[in-house]
Structures are given as structure tokens and as C-alpha cells.
Amino acid sequence: MDLETLIAEFVGGNLVVLLLAGLVILSIVLGVRIVPQSEKHVVERFGRLRAVLGPGINVIVPFLDRVAHRISILERQLPTASQDAITADNVLVQVETSVFYRIIEPEKTVYRIRDVDAAIATTVAGIVRAEIGKMELDEVQSNRSQLISTIKASVEDAVDNWGIEVTRAEILDVNLDQQTRDAMLQQLNAERARRAAVTEAEGHKRAVELNADAELYAAEQSAKARRITAEAEAYATQIVAQAIAEHGIEAAQYQVALKQVEALTAVGQGEGKQTIVLPAHAMDAFADAFKMLKGRV
Structure with a gap:
């Protein structure tokens, strides 16, 4: 066997070893997945859902399985949305809302809904209009916390099939048109004037009552003094009469x-x-x- 043959056999054997080593390394690289704490990975095999990888080190079958979706599980905030609604007493209001949510089941989110943010925003808008339509304007202003709780519960029920958890819902502001504001301002001024008139009348009434009580007390004390004087005189007369009768x-x-x-x-x-x-x-x-x-x- 000549030198060239030995070199060819050596190079061929080393190449096979190198290929095998490279294949092993590639298999490890493709088969081992390190998932961050803030994410979940959706694994597919031939286009079908295979598994959902949680935070930490995970092993998949290389060349067969692949990570199709990397989903953040951090809490998200929808952009502030504004929608019109009509209250039960036919007042047009503009409501600004904000919703916070997080994905807890990414396999539902990626396969059941395309645009999560748009879907949640549309759902919130419909629920806000429906709930405000059941309440009068004064109730919307005074029972905002109850309204927020109702909206949050309704949104949670609506997005449950999407693998989403609604963590918080907020009504940032309830705006009125200018005509309604002017009417409410007139009503507020009239209410203040009425309260002032009532307070003044009650004060006058109280003063009259106190004056009458004072006069009644003075009359009672004067009558009491006259009664005591009369009793004393009667007693003295009785003593004198008794003395005359005896002596x-x-x-x-x-x-x-x-x-x-x-x-x-x-x-x-x-x-x-x-x-x-x-x-x-x-x-x-x-x-x-x-x-x-x-x-x-």
C-alpha cells in the first residue's frame, strides 16, 4: 500500500468522524431548548401542535420538532381606547378604557385568534356600551368601581377560550358633550341655590324656635316664682289663723x-x-x- 492510499484512508476516516461529531453537536443544538422565565414556546411536529415548553431547559426531537411560536407571558396593556356609549337616560358619553392582560395558555392563543389586541379591544368596547346602557349618568359617575368590576368579569368570560387572563380593567375618564355639560352646570347651580335657601330657612326656623323656647322658659319661671310667693303667703296666713284659733x-x-x-x-x-x-x-x-x-x- 503506497503513501497516497494511506493518506486517503486517514482523511476519509477522519472526515466521517468529523461528520458524526458535527451531527451530534447539531442534534444537541436543535434538541435542547432553553426557555426564558418570561416566555413559553409552542413546539410543532410536521405542522401539528406537539408540546408547550415552559421556562428552563427542555429537550425536543431534532429535525422532527421545531419551535413555531415564542410567546411572552408578561402582562400587557392595550392602548387606551375611546368609545361612545348612551346611558339609560339617553345621555351620550365618551368612555376611555384601558385593559391589562397576560397569556397563560399560548397553545389556545396562537391557534384560535390572530390579532389578540384587536380582539380584546373590540370585546371591551361592546361590553362597555352594553353595561353603560343599563345605567343612568349619575350611576356611571358614582358607581365607577362597580362598573369596572362588571366589565372585567364580562371580558374574562369572553376571552376565556383564547387562553388569556384579564388582570385589570380601568375606566380612565367619562367625557360629556358641551351641551350636556352646560345643562349639568345649570342644574348644579340651581341645586346649590336651593340648598342655600333651605339652609337659610332652617336657620330662621331654628332661631324662632329658640326664641319661643326662651319666652316659654321665662314665663314658666315667672309663674313658678308667683306660685312659690303665693304658697308662702298662704302658709303665713295659715300660721296666723292657727295662732288666732289657739290663743x-x-x-x-x-x-x-x-x-x-x-x-x-x-x-x-x-x-x-x-x-x-x-x-x-x-x-x-x-x-x-x-x-x-x-x-x-
């Missing part, structure tokens, strides 16, 4: 003498009174009083 005319004379003494004492205590004029029988009144008092003792 005869002497008790009456004793009371008269005491009154005379009290009157003279009051005259003597007056300011600026340096000269006191006594009636002729004043001393007799003192004497009688002391006699009666001595006799009672």
Missing part, C-alpha cells in the same frame, strides 16, 4: 305689734335719716309687743 285675740294683737316694730325698725335703718318722727302710739306698740312676748314666754 285668741292676743295672738292677733301680737302679730300687729310685731309688724309695727318691723316697720319702725326699717324706717330707722334708712340712709340719711337722722331724725325719726314717731307717732304718739309708737311706744305703746313696743310696750304691747314686749308684754305679749313676756306673757308668751
Whole structure:
């Protein structure tokens, strides 16, 4: 065997080895798939769904299986959409909405719907119009959180077959046309004027009630004082009558003498009174009083 033959055999054998090594490397490269945490890969075999690869290292059959779709499972936000709707009280409103969603079953998403964003936006618009049509304008403004919850639940039911999870739905704004705004402003001003008039009337009414209560209280206190005075006088009269009944005319004379003494004492205590004029029988009144008092003792 000559040298050329040996070289040809060596080169041919090494080429086969190199080809086999290259085939093994290519098989490993095509058969091993590393999927990022934020993605899922849809694998097809001869055009049919074969498997869905999750995050991490995955092995597929090289040359038979291929990754047909790389789907992000991160949460997405639809562009802010604006649609017209008519409320139950026939008011035209323009509603701005935004929806957040994520793909949880990519095998449904890639084989059942072509444009996910457009499909969700159309679904949201129809649901918003339907729900607002059930409510009056005041309810739309005051029950926005309830409306958002209803829209979110309805959208979730509608997109369930697409392998999508609606994470959040928001109503960013509810706009009115200029004529409706002017009418609402007039109504608001009228309501404010009515409340001011009611408040003023209630204040006047309260003032009248308090004044009447004060007058009634004063009258009650005056009547109470007169009643107490009358009761005191009646009691004093009763005591005198009882004394007269028990001790005869002497008790009456004793009371008269005491009154005379009290009157003279009051005259003597007056300011600026340096000269006191006594009636002729004043001393007799003192004497009688002391006699009666001595006799009672």
C-alpha cells in the first residue's frame, strides 16, 4: 500500500468522524431548548401542535420538532381606547378604557385568534356600551368601581377560550358633550341655590324656635316664682289663723305689734335719716309687743 492510499484512508476516516461529531453537536443544538422565565414556546411536529415548553431547559426531537411560536407571558396593556356609549337616560358619553392582560395558555392563543389586541379591544368596547346602557349618568359617575368590576368579569368570560387572563380593567375618564355639560352646570347651580335657601330657612326656623323656647322658659319661671310667693303667703296666713284659733285675740294683737316694730325698725335703718318722727302710739306698740312676748314666754 503506497503513501497516497494511506493518506486517503486517514482523511476519509477522519472526515466521517468529523461528520458524526458535527451531527451530534447539531442534534444537541436543535434538541435542547432553553426557555426564558418570561416566555413559553409552542413546539410543532410536521405542522401539528406537539408540546408547550415552559421556562428552563427542555429537550425536543431534532429535525422532527421545531419551535413555531415564542410567546411572552408578561402582562400587557392595550392602548387606551375611546368609545361612545348612551346611558339609560339617553345621555351620550365618551368612555376611555384601558385593559391589562397576560397569556397563560399560548397553545389556545396562537391557534384560535390572530390579532389578540384587536380582539380584546373590540370585546371591551361592546361590553362597555352594553353595561353603560343599563345605567343612568349619575350611576356611571358614582358607581365607577362597580362598573369596572362588571366589565372585567364580562371580558374574562369572553376571552376565556383564547387562553388569556384579564388582570385589570380601568375606566380612565367619562367625557360629556358641551351641551350636556352646560345643562349639568345649570342644574348644579340651581341645586346649590336651593340648598342655600333651605339652609337659610332652617336657620330662621331654628332661631324662632329658640326664641319661643326662651319666652316659654321665662314665663314658666315667672309663674313658678308667683306660685312659690303665693304658697308662702298662704302658709303665713295659715300660721296666723292657727295662732288666732289657739290663743285668741292676743295672738292677733301680737302679730300687729310685731309688724309695727318691723316697720319702725326699717324706717330707722334708712340712709340719711337722722331724725325719726314717731307717732304718739309708737311706744305703746313696743310696750304691747314686749308684754305679749313676756306673757308668751
